[in-house]
Amino acid sequence: MGFEIKEAAIPFIFGFSSFIILIVLRSFIFRFLNKWAEKTKTKVDDIIILSLKKPSIFWCCAIAIHIGISTSKMSEKYSILANKIIEILIILSITIALANLLVKILRNYIEEEKLSLPTSGLFYAILKITVYIIGFLIILNLLNISITPIITALGVGGLAVALALQDTLSNLFAGIHILIEKTIKIGDIIKLEGGQEGIVEDITWRTTRLRTISNNLIVIPNNKLSQSVVINFSMPEKPMTISIPISISYSSSPSKVEEILMDELKKAKEEVEGIFKEKEPIVRFSPGFGESSLDFTAFVFVSEFSKQYFVQSELRKRIFERLKKEGIEIPFPQRVVHLRKEKDE
Structure with a gap:
C-alpha cells in the first residue's frame, strides 16, 4: 500500500512542481514581451500577447501533466487517457487564442483602415462562435465521437428550442439582417418613429443601444428596430x-x-x-x-x-x-384690430 502511494505521489509532485515553475516562467516571459511591445509602434504585437496570455495557462497545465505521466508507471490504458486530456487542453487553448486573436486583429484593422464594415458586438460574437464550433468539432473527432447522432438530436430538439426562444431568435436574426443590410452602423445618428434619437453605440445579438445627446442609454430590441421607420442622419453622407x-x-x-x-x-x-x-x-x-x-x-x-x-x-x-x-427691425407678433361703433337707431 505504501509503495502504491509512493508511486502515485512522485508523478504528482513532479507534475505540480513543473506547473508552478512553468507559471513563474510564463510570468517572466510575458513581462518581458509587454515591455518589448511598449517600444513598438504597431498594436498587433500587443494584441497577440494579450490573446495568448490566458491560453498559455492551459499549455503550462498540459506540459505539467505530460511530465507527471513521464515519471509515472501507470498502465497503457490510463496513459492513453491522460494523453487525450493533454491533446484536448491544447486544442481548447488554441481555439480560445485563435478566436480572441482573430476578433482583436480584425477590429484593429477595421479601425485603422476606417473600413465601412459591420463592427458591432454581434458581428464579433458570430466570428468567435464559428471558431469555437470548429474547435469543438476537432475535439469530437479526436475522441472518435461521430457528430451525425449529435446533428440528428439537434434537429429533433431544434423545433422545441426555437419555439421556446422565439423572441430571442427573432432579435438575433433581426440583428444579423441589420448588419448585412448596412442601413444602420455603429456611430450613425438615427431617429425612430417613436421619437427616440441618438448615436448607435452597439448592435448586440439581442438589442441595439443608442446614446442620446443628454448621455442617456436607449436599449431597443433588434426586432422592434427592424420593423420601425428610421431616419438615419449619417446616410447617405454625413453633411x-x-x-x-x-x-x-x-x-x-x-x-x-x-x-x-x-x-x-x-x-x-x-x-x-x-x-x-x-x-x-x-x-x-x-x-x-x-x-x-x-x-x-x-x-x-x-x-x-x-x-x-x-x-x-x-x-x-x-x-x-x-x-x-443695419437698422432692420425684427418685429414682435402684432395684430391691427378695427373697432366699429354701430349707430343707435
Missing part, C-alpha cells in the same frame, strides 16, 4: 442641411435683407466651425408674407448632425447683430 427662419419688419426691403443675410452667411462659412465649406449657403424669401412680418429662411450645410446646434446658435447671434447694425 446635412439646417434651416433658420428669420422674420423682419414689413418696412424693410426684401432684396436688401436677402443680400445682407447672404453676405453674413458667407462670412460665417469661413469662420464658424462645423459649417460644411464645400456647399454655399442659400437664402429664400419663404414662407414669405407672415401675419406681422416678412419671413425668410436661411439654409446652411453642416459637416455632421452633432454640429448643427452650435452652428445654429452662432448664426442666430451673427444675424441678430448684423440686422441690428
Whole structure:
C-alpha cells in the first residue's frame, strides 16, 4: 500500500512542481514581451500577447501533466487517457487564442483602415462562435465521437428550442439582417418613429443601444428596430442641411435683407466651425408674407448632425447683430384690430 502511494505521489509532485515553475516562467516571459511591445509602434504585437496570455495557462497545465505521466508507471490504458486530456487542453487553448486573436486583429484593422464594415458586438460574437464550433468539432473527432447522432438530436430538439426562444431568435436574426443590410452602423445618428434619437453605440445579438445627446442609454430590441421607420442622419453622407427662419419688419426691403443675410452667411462659412465649406449657403424669401412680418429662411450645410446646434446658435447671434447694425427691425407678433361703433337707431 505504501509503495502504491509512493508511486502515485512522485508523478504528482513532479507534475505540480513543473506547473508552478512553468507559471513563474510564463510570468517572466510575458513581462518581458509587454515591455518589448511598449517600444513598438504597431498594436498587433500587443494584441497577440494579450490573446495568448490566458491560453498559455492551459499549455503550462498540459506540459505539467505530460511530465507527471513521464515519471509515472501507470498502465497503457490510463496513459492513453491522460494523453487525450493533454491533446484536448491544447486544442481548447488554441481555439480560445485563435478566436480572441482573430476578433482583436480584425477590429484593429477595421479601425485603422476606417473600413465601412459591420463592427458591432454581434458581428464579433458570430466570428468567435464559428471558431469555437470548429474547435469543438476537432475535439469530437479526436475522441472518435461521430457528430451525425449529435446533428440528428439537434434537429429533433431544434423545433422545441426555437419555439421556446422565439423572441430571442427573432432579435438575433433581426440583428444579423441589420448588419448585412448596412442601413444602420455603429456611430450613425438615427431617429425612430417613436421619437427616440441618438448615436448607435452597439448592435448586440439581442438589442441595439443608442446614446442620446443628454448621455442617456436607449436599449431597443433588434426586432422592434427592424420593423420601425428610421431616419438615419449619417446616410447617405454625413453633411446635412439646417434651416433658420428669420422674420423682419414689413418696412424693410426684401432684396436688401436677402443680400445682407447672404453676405453674413458667407462670412460665417469661413469662420464658424462645423459649417460644411464645400456647399454655399442659400437664402429664400419663404414662407414669405407672415401675419406681422416678412419671413425668410436661411439654409446652411453642416459637416455632421452633432454640429448643427452650435452652428445654429452662432448664426442666430451673427444675424441678430448684423440686422441690428443695419437698422432692420425684427418685429414682435402684432395684430391691427378695427373697432366699429354701430349707430343707435
